[in-house]
Amino acid sequence: MKVLPFVICVFAFVMIPFSPLLAADKNRAWSDPDVAAKEDPDFLVQGEYGVEGARAVVGVQVVALGGGSFDAYVLEGGLPGAGWENGKKRVVWKGARKDGTVVFASPDGKGSGEIRDGALHLALEGETKIALPRLERKSPTLGATPPKGAVVLFDGSSADQWEKGKVENGLLAATGCISKPKFRDYTFHAEFRTPYKPFARGQGRGNSGIYYGGRWETQVLDSFGLDGKQNECGGIYSIAPPRLNMCLPPLTWQTYDVEFKAARFDAGGGRIAWPRITVKLNGVLIHENLELGKHYTTAAPLTGDLKDEPGPIYLQAHGNPVFFRNIWVLPVQ
Secondary structure, three states: OOOHHHHHHHHHHHHOOOOOOOHHHHOOOEOOHHHHHHHOHHHHOOEEEOOOOOOOOEEEEEEEEEOOEEEEEEEEOOEEOEEEOOOOOEEEEEEEEEOOEEEEEOOOOOOEEEEEOOEEEEEOOOOOEEEEEEEOOOOOOOOOOOOOOOEEEEOOOOOOOEEOOOEEOOEEEOOOEEEOOOEOOEEEEEEEEOOEOOOOOHHHOOOEEEEEOOOEEEEEOOOOOOOOOOOOOOOEOOOEOOOOOOOOOOOOOEEEEEEEEOOEEOOOOOEEEOOEEEEEEOOEEEEEEEEOOOOOOOOOOOOOOOOOOOEOOEEOOOOOOOEEEEEEEEEOO
16 A cells, blocks of 8 residues: 555656756746857747838737747837837737747737748738748947946946946846945936846846936836836836836847936925936837836835935846946936
């Protein structure tokens, strides 16, 4: 009676076909695009498909979900920032690998798609057929040169401008580091790269953040293709969603360009105005002159009453291999 369960367990183990995708693989986070391309064929499928610089019938963002499964966000008028905007039609098609080819189907069964020869070939309702090449869009502010008078917080050489700063392969890791210099009003530039984590979902998919004044966060997350909520990339956490989800695919270098205006105080030290922020994600305006109130981001390093003093830049650690480069601040007098 004591031997039988063991025999059954062994038999079951033998009968289950071996899968190379172990639990550890599902938790894998690739931080190098060349390695990801070699080790996971899904990485070269995920991405944007459309017509760059021209208005299109549709644009498509293909998101890898792991194990040969995909979501394709079919966007009326083109890709975000290039034809599609909030309020236009956005439909999710399901996709999967079948016999070595990635195929998609619309939820109503009237449309189909197939990726081949570097393009997504769609058959839309009404027998409309279209081929969309795979694009690799880049932010127009990538590599922005620090202007005269800027404080360079990171140029790849060292993390001396940061408390708890750590450099890996010439990049600044998201270690919960806080800038030693502090600022009031300024223009800010940073470039970031989220990891490729196809099996992760939601806040587990490349989470970090940039905090201004040590209190208010623009979220860093692999939100490629998603709704564009306040807790996704481009959102001011717990305050406002972006006007448009301009998040690019994981392992793509992306940019935040920010204008921050600190809180104002009267002669007696009483606050008379909250800070305001204008944000561009990958060169597209997603927040304009937005007021930042007392609702500080939960993980902010600074808490308590706001004082008439400069504040730091903070890069949040959230257990993900997120990296930054080319970070500078131009103080505004």
